[in-house]
Amino acid sequence: MQALTTPADGGTRVRPAAVAEPEPRPDQAVVEVRAVSVNRGDLSLLGMLPPGSRLGFDVAGTVVHSAADGSGPPPGTRVAGVAERDGWSERVALSTTRLAPIPDGVEWTDAAALPVAGLTALYAMRHAGSLLGRRVLVTGASGGVGRIAVQLARAAGAEVAAWAGSAERTKGLAELGAADVSTYDAGPEATQPVHVLVDSVGGEVLRDAFQLVEPRGVVVCYGNTTRADLSLPFDWGHARPGVRIRYLHLFDEMPRRPVGNDLAMLLRLVADGALDPHVTLVGDWADPEPTLRGVGDRQVNGKAVLVL
Amino acid sequence: MQALTTPADGGTRVRPAAVAEPEPRPDQAVVEVRAVSVNRGDLSLLGMLPPGSRLGFDVAGTVVHSAADGSGPPPGTRVAGVAERDGWSERVALSTTRLAPIPDGVEWTDAAALPVAGLTALYAMRHAGSLLGRRVLVTGASGGVGRIAVQLARAAGAEVAAWAGSAERTKGLAELGAADVSTYDAGPEATQPVHVLVDSVGGEVLRDAFQLVEPRGVVVCYGNTTRADLSLPFDWGHARPGVRIRYLHLFDEMPRRPVGNDLAMLLRLVADGALDPHVTLVGDWADPEPTLRGVGDRQVNGKAVLVL
Numbered sequence: 001m002q003a004l005t006t007p008a009d010g011g012t013r014v015r016p017a018a019v020a021e022p023e024p025r026p027d028q029a030v031v032e033v034r035a036v037s038v039n040r041g042d043l044s045l046l047g048m049l050p051p052g053s054r055l056g057f058d059v060a061g062t063v064v065h066s067a068a069d070g071s072g073p074p075p076g077t078r079v080a081g082v083a084e085r086d087g088w089s090e091r092v093a094l095s096t097t098r099l100a101p102i103p104d105g106v107e108w109t110d111a112a113a114l115p116v117a118g119l120t121a122l123y124a125m126r127h128a129g130s131l132l133g134r135r136v137l138v139t140g141a142s143g144g145v146g147r148i149a150v151q152l153a154r155a156a157g158a159e160v161a162a163w164a165g166s167a168e169r170t171k172g173l174a175e176l177g178a179a180d181v182s183t184y185d186a187g188p189e190a191t192q193p194v195h196v197l198v199d200s201v202g203g204e205v206l207r208d209a210f211q212l213v214e215p216r217g218v219v220v221c222y223g224n225t226t227r228a229d230l231s232l233p234f235d236w237g238h239a240r241p242g243v244r245i246r247y248l249h250l251f252d253e254m255p256r257r258p259v260g261n262d263l264a265m266l267l268r269l270v271a272d273g274a275l276d277p278h279v280t281l282v283g284d285w286a287d288p289e290p291t292l293r294g295v296g297d298r299q300v301n302g303k304a305v306l307v308l
Numbered sequence: 309m310q311a312l313t314t315p316a317d318g319g320t321r322v323r324p325a326a327v328a329e330p331e332p333r334p335d336q337a338v339v340e341v342r343a344v345s346v347n348r349g350d351l352s353l354l355g356m357l358p359p360g361s362r363l364g365f366d367v368a369g370t371v372v373h374s375a376a377d378g379s380g381p382p383p384g385t386r387v388a389g390v391a392e393r394d395g396w397s398e399r400v401a402l403s404t405t406r407l408a409p410i411p412d413g414v415e416w417t418d419a420a421a422l423p424v425a426g427l428t429a430l431y432a433m434r435h436a437g438s439l440l441g442r443r444v445l446v447t448g449a450s451g452g453v454g455r456i457a458v459q460l461a462r463a464a465g466a467e468v469a470a471w472a473g474s475a476e477r478t479k480g481l482a483e484l485g486a487a488d489v490s491t492y493d494a495g496p497e498a499t500q501p502v503h504v505l506v507d508s509v510g511g512e513v514l515r516d517a518f519q520l521v522e523p524r525g526v527v528v529c530y531g532n533t534t535r536a537d538l539s540l541p542f543d544w545g546h547a548r549p550g551v552r553i554r555y556l557h558l559f560d561e562m563p564r565r566p567v568g569n570d571l572a573m574l575l576r577l578v579a580d581g582a583l584d585p586h587v588t589l590v591g592d593w594a595d596p597e598p599t600l601r602g603v604g605d606r607q608v609n610g611k612a613v614l615v616l
Contacts, residue, residue: 229541229542230538230540231538232537235532237557242560243554246551247545249549252550
């Protein structure tokens with residue numbers, strides 16, 4: 001079978017190559033892949049892995065072999081799941097604890113876009129605690145995780161403020177449920193204080209956003225796209241006693257989380273029309289480079305997916 | 309009766325002045341004060357309060373009137389407790405939920421030194437979670453809270469590293485249970501990685517200490533004596549997924565904590581010889597200025613107490 005593998009130069013010229021068929025563990029189902037999604041985390045691996053390395057975490061497809069231990073859905077079931085960095089393949093073995101059936105009416109592309117971005121946003125909400133009636137600020141709100149975080153915070157009863165890098169990138173955020181929509185250059189003055197801040201930008205944006213966090217507030221960071229130092233004013237804590245800051249990394253969270261059940265819940269929200277993964281770029285799996293470049297250059301205002 | 313009040317110039321010339329006798333609420337006992345302690349937080353209030361303001365949180369003395377609601381100990385009981393910024397007085401009304409009996413054999417000075425510093429250190433440990441067999445780094449380890457934190461972490465089964473500002477200030481820390489003792493200028497290289505960091509220094513010391521924090525580690529900050537911005541390297545979170553940073557402020561914690569019971573436990577540790585509040589300066593309540601200056605100038609390697 002074919003799988004996408006990394007090029008010799010560490011760049012985005014990822015190409016299909018012949019690889020061995022998956023050899024599932026007893027707790028894994030084999031899935032015929034129909035769509036995969038591209039996360040920024042995938043791109044950051046390109047330069048770090050040796051040439052010929054497999055890639056890909058987000059997968060949607062059809063079960064062709066059930067897990068030998070009897071867990072998980074039967075053959076023919078449409079599923080989405082989290083692969084072990086080998087998901088950009090024609091077939092892949094997925095742990096049955098990290099997949100969920102795709103409800104009728106949910107497209108392959110939306111299902112493939114959901115696992116990593118949706119679970120990251122969901123676990124950010126879990127760390128933030130009860131959001132009912134609370135104000136939540138999402139920075140990087142135009143990104144794949146950001147747009148889902150806006151919708152999940154709203155669904156959890158929060159009043160949501162959304163910040164993005166430009167007026168162009170804020171498009172659609174109000175429709176997703178953000179009550180306040182601002183660009184970074186508007187600064188903290190444009191937004192009311194919040195109990196929760198969900199940040200993936202870091203640097204000056206995080207410093208500005210942090211000013212709005214109330215005492216006993218919660219800051220969940222899941223990225224640092226500016227790659228700037230964390231810098232907060234000297235009274236960061238004294239001015240907001242009890243404030244908590246946590247760095248969330250999905251692959252650190254998953255071993256302690258009911259990933260399959262959580263993914264099933266997110267897929268139901270999509271089926272119900274309550275969550276839109278906002279797929280804005282759909283590319284060809286056999287020629288992935290334009291899609292990878294689009295994600296790398298931040299030309300994608302939402303999620304990018306490759307279809308087989 | 310007399311109470312210490314703030315001077316007109318906002319400085320340390322705190323003096324006894326005539327004030328009204330305490331008017332206890334039904335849940336308050338009236339205590340004849342024998343010793344009080346001086347915290348850095350008291351000093352930072354000096355410049356912020358109007359002239360003639362009352363001061364003081366840490367109190368040890370004898371109950372002279374029990375609480376009207378029947379709670380708390382009978383008259384004649386020796387107690388230590390947390391006052392409502394009016395504790396540097398001949399008599400004070402203390403909430404019975406924020407005081408504890410002093411066990412036989414514990415001196416007034418040690419009891420008075422314990423409430424604010426001991427509870428701050430204890431709640432830092434509570435946020436850090438299970439410490440059994442884990443490594444804990446305490447910065448500002450020579451201070452009043454720091455020395456107690458070293459002892460409590462050790463008592464909780466941790467292996468403790470202690471950092472202080474100079475070789476002079478590290479004195480006694482090994483005897484309190486610190487396995488590693490370093491000065492700030494030794495840098496992070498001198499210390500092994502830790503699961504928990506308890507910091508009150510901020511700035512470069514916090515930045516250096518943070519380098520040692522492992523994935524899923526916990527950082528509890530309860531002060532920022534350098535008054536520097538919080539500054540951490542760009543990969544602060546990515547290099548240690550799941551890391552948590554919390555700012556602990558005792559007066560934010562207390563409403564949610566069993567303060568009296570916690571203080572009773574700390575006093576028992578002192579009675580058992582398992583905790584030494586390390587009182588190194590004992591001054592005269594009627595002439596508090598030298599003691600306040602000593603704390604303000606960091607001349608006190610431990611706790612400072614005033615006796616009546």
